[in-house]
Amino acid sequence: MRYFKLPDLGEGLIEAEIVEWHVKAGDQVSTDQVMLAVETAKAIVEIPSPQMGIIEHTFGDIGDTVHIGEPLVEYQGENDSVSVVGNLSAEPLGQVSANNNGSNTEANNKSQAEAKTDRFSIGIKSSTMIAIQASPSVRGLAGRLGVDVEQITGTGDGGRITSDDVEKAARMNQNLGDSEKLTGVRKAMAQVMIKSHQQIVPVTLFADVPLTKVASEMTIAVAKAIAFACIKEPALNVWFDGENMSRRILDFVDLGIAVDTEQGLFVPVLRQVQDRDEDDLKAGLEALKHAVITRNIPPAELTGATIILSNYGSLNPYCRYGTPIVVPPMVAIVGIGALYAGEDSGKVLPISLTFDHRCVTGGEASRFIGYIADYLNNIKTE
Amino acid sequence: MMPHNNPLQYLSAEGEPLTERGGRHELPDFVNDQSLLLQAYRWMNLTRAFDQKAVALQRTGIIGTYPSSLGQEAISVACGMALAQDDVFVPYYRDHGSLLVRGNLMEHLLLYWGGDERGSAYVAKAGSALDMPICVPIATQASHAVGIASALKIQQKRQAVLCTLGDGASSKGDFLEALNLAGSWHLPVVFVINNNQWAISVPRHIQSGAPTLAQKASAAAIPSMQVDGNDFIAMYEALTEGLHRARQRKGPMLIEAISYRLSDHTTADDASRYRGQEEVDKAWKNEPIKRLQNFIFQRGYWDKKAEGCLQDDCQTQLEKSVQAYKSIEAEQPEAMFDYMYQTWPAALDDQVVTCGEKYKRNYLAAQQHSSGFNKGA
C-alpha cells in the first residue's frame, strides 16, 4: 500500500481534525505503531500504521481537517493499490457523477466546508399543468393504433380518454394522415400562449394614427416611440407577478421584436432602446434577425423583454389590426399594421395595443398610444 | 443461598494467595495443575493481544466497530475453559476469550467484526455444534439459553448451558424473565454477568438500586454468588461448580463476575467523555493478567524466557490470522439471498435478477471511477 487513507473511525463520520503527529517523513514505522491522533465528532482517536515501512510523506498539519478517503500517509517504495485499505470503501458506489475523475469527491468535500442551501416547499406546489387521463388499456390500444393520446380530447368522465376516442382518432389519422406533433419553437409558442391565455386579463385598444411624415424604417421609428411612451407612461413597461400581486416598474426598455420564420415565432430582444440612436438600433435589429434566420441566436437574446412590438403590417399590406397576446410577466404588447392612405391621402398607421388589465388601466393605455403618436409626429410634450 | 457481598476471591491484586495471609479460602486443588494454569494464562494473553490487534484494525479501516474485552480476560477465558465440549455456550458480544478457547479461529472472529456473515458460520473446534452466534440485542440470549437448557432437559441430555451477559443486560426484562423461567423449570443453565461497571456511559449504580446484581437471582430461587472476575482461580472454581451442578440436574445458577472495562465500550465510543482517568488507573492495578502472572511465577510454573516466547507466539499467531482474514474475498452480492429460506420462494426470483443487474451497473461504474481517479491522482 502506498497511500494510507483516513477510514471511517466511528459510524457515519465524514471527517476528522488532526490533533497530533507522532511520525514524520523519513521515519521507519512498524505495524500498529501509533502515527497520529485525530479528533472526530465523537472522540479523540489514535491511528496506528497498518503496515511496516518508511514514511515518504505525511498529509495535513495539526488543526487541518481530513475527510474520509483522503490520504494521511504515503509510504516509500510501495505500489498504489486501487482500493482503500482493507474492506471498507470510503466512497459509495454507483454515483451518477462517477466518471468526473474524482471531482465528485472535491465537490463533496467542499460541500461539507460550506453550508449548502436547502430548497423545499411544503406540500402541493401550485401548477396548472395537468396530464391527460387514460387508463392503461386505452393507452395500450392507442400505442397499437399509432395514436398519440396527448393529441386527443377525451369525452369520458372528467375528460378521460376512452377507447372510442382513440379509435375515432385512429380513423381520422387513417383518413387524413397523422397529425404533426409540435416541436421546438412552435411548441414553445404554444406553451407561452396557453400560459398567457390562462393568466392574463387582456384588453386591446385600436388606434389609427395619422402621420405627418413617414419614417423609412417604420419598425425602428415605432421602437423609439415605444421607448418614449414607456418613459412618459411607465405603467406599461412593467413585470407583473400575479401570484404575489406585485409589479416591478422598469426604468429601461428592452423591446422584444416579433420575428416570423418557417420554424415559428421568435422574439429576440433589443436592449436599452431608450438610450440608443436609430442607426445603432437598426444595426442591432439586423444582427438579431440574421442570427434568428441562421439559427445562431443564443437563448439569452430571447429572454428578458419588458414590452413587445409586433409589426405584422410589414408581412402583408392588407393587415391593419390585431389583438396581440401579452406574454407574462410583461403587461403590454404593441402591434402595428400596414400604413394606409387616409381621407386626405395622408398616411395612417394602425396601432393595436393589448395590455393586462389586472395591472394597467385603460387611461394609462390610451395615454401610452398618445405618446407613441406624439413621438412619431415629432410633437414635443412635457 | 443468598449472595454474599464479599466476592469469591483467592488471589490478591498482586497475585498472593489470600489463604497465606489469613484469607477465607483454601486454594482449590486445581492450582496444582500447572498445565491448566499455564493454558489459562496463555489464552488470557492471546485474548488481550487479539483485542489490541482488533482495535488497530478498526483504526485502519480493516474491520468495523469492535468491543474490546480489555481487563475482562479472566472471566472470558474461565468461561471457555470450564465448559465441556458438548455443553452449549450462549455468548453476548464481549466473549472473545471464551470463543477463542472454544476453538473459534481468530480470522473468523475478525470476519464477524469485519461485517461478514460467515464469521458466525463455523462450528468451534472445541465447542458444541449448538453454540450460539454472538448476540448483539442485549439480554435476548438469556431467554434462548433457557430454551436450550429446557430442550436438553426434555431430551434427557446431561449437558449444561452457559450464558454470558453484561451488567447493563441485567436491567432488561428478558434477563429477569429468563431467570424466573430457569428457576421455575429447574433448568441446567449457568448465567454469568460480566459486571465491568459500565454499560457504555451508564455506571453500575444507575442500572440498579440493588447492592449486588447477584441478588437478582434470589426472587427466582436460584443460587447466586459474586466472584472477583479478575481472579481466574475464583472464576474457574465458581464456573466449574455451577456447570457441574447443572449437569447433575441440580438446577441453575447465577454468577456476578466483578471486573472493570478498561477500554472504551467499543471503538465507536470515547469513555473519557464520561469517566475519569483516575478511576481507570486504579482499575488497572486490579487487572487479571498480571495477577495470574505473579501467581504462576511464585509457583515456579513460569519464567521470563517463557513470557518472551509467549508474547512472540501471540504476535505470530495474530499475524497469520490477520493475513488469513484479509485473504478471504467478500461473498457474491446474491449471497444475501442464500440463507433466507431453506425452500426457495419463487417470489424472490425477480429480486435476485435485480440484485445481479444492480451489481453490474454499480460495479462497472466503480471501475470506471477508480481508473479515472487514479489518472487524476
Next chain:
Amino acid sequence: MNNNLENPDCFKQVSLVEAINMALDYAMSQDESVVMLGEDIGKNGGVFRATDGLQEKFGQARVMDTPLAETSIAGAAVGMSVAGLKPIAEIQFMGFIYATLEHLICHAARMRNRTRGRLSCPMVIRAPFGGGIHAPEHHSESTEALFAHIPGLRVVIPSSPARAYGLLLAAIENPDPVIFLEPKRLYRSEVHDVNDNGQALPLDSCFTLREGEELTLISWGACIKECLAVVDQMNAESGNDKRIELIDLASIKPIDFATIAHSIKKTGRCVIVHEAAKTCGVGAEIAAYIAEHLMAYCKSPVKRITGFDTVMPYFRNEQHYLISELDIKAAIDESLSSDF
C-alpha cells in the same frame, strides 16, 4: 421574512444531528413538561451526540440516563405522557426498538381511543435508522413500515437539517405519539443554514424538493441524498430544470396523498425509492394509492426501487443492498422511456 417578534431569526450552520440537538434544546427551554429519557443520553450526550450538552443544561431530572431496558423506556414514556409530561425517549438504534412494541402498539397508539379522549400519550420516540455507516449487525435496518402499519401512531422521517429541526419540534408539540426516525447516514453528511426560531413544520405534509413535469420521484430518509443528486443532474443535463419532481414523503404515517396526487396528475409517471425491504414497504402503500385513484393519469407503471427482501447484509456487502444514484437514474430512465 419573519414576522414573529418573540422568535427572531437566528440562523446557524448545522448538520442534521446538530439540528436535532437544537430542536431538543429549544423545546426543553420553552416547555418545562418536556423531558428526555434513554440510554447514554446524559453525560455521554447520546452515542451519536444528539443530546450533547442537554443534561448539563437542563439537569439530571429532565435528561435521564435510564438502565439498559428499552421496554421500560417506552412503558415509562407512556406513563409520563399520561401524567402530563411530554417525554422524548431515545432508542439507541432502531434495531433495539422492537422491545418497545408492546407499549407502543397496545398502549401509546390507543390510549386516546380506549379512554374516549380522557387520557392520551403525547410522546416522541426518537431512533436512528438505516444503513451505510459500516455499523455492526442489527444497527442498519429500516423498518419504518412496522410502525406505519399501526393505527394511532405517527411516523416522521426528516431528510435535511432544516426539516429535522422543524419536524422534531412539530412531533414534540403534537398531542399524539410520534415515532421520529433519524436517518443516521445523513447525521453529518451535510451542513445547512437552519433558523433556530422555534418554528415547527407541518407533520402531515410532504415536501417538494424539486418541481418537475415529466416524472414524480418519491422518497424519504437517507435515500433523499441520492435522489437529489440524480434529479439535479438529470434536470441540468436535459436543460430543463422542471423535468423531474422530487417529493420527500417526510410524514410516513399519515401520508400526504393530496400532494402525491397533484404531482402524479401533472407528470403521469412515478418512481418510489426506499431503503427498507420491498414487500409491504411504505412504497407499496403509495403504489396502491396511485393504482386506486390515479391509474388513468399514469403513462407508465409505477416503479419501486427498494431494499431486497433479505436481512440487511452485514456492512462488508451492504453496498449491494443500498440504493445508489445509478440505480435511481436507471429506474427513472426506464419509467420515462416506457409507456403502457
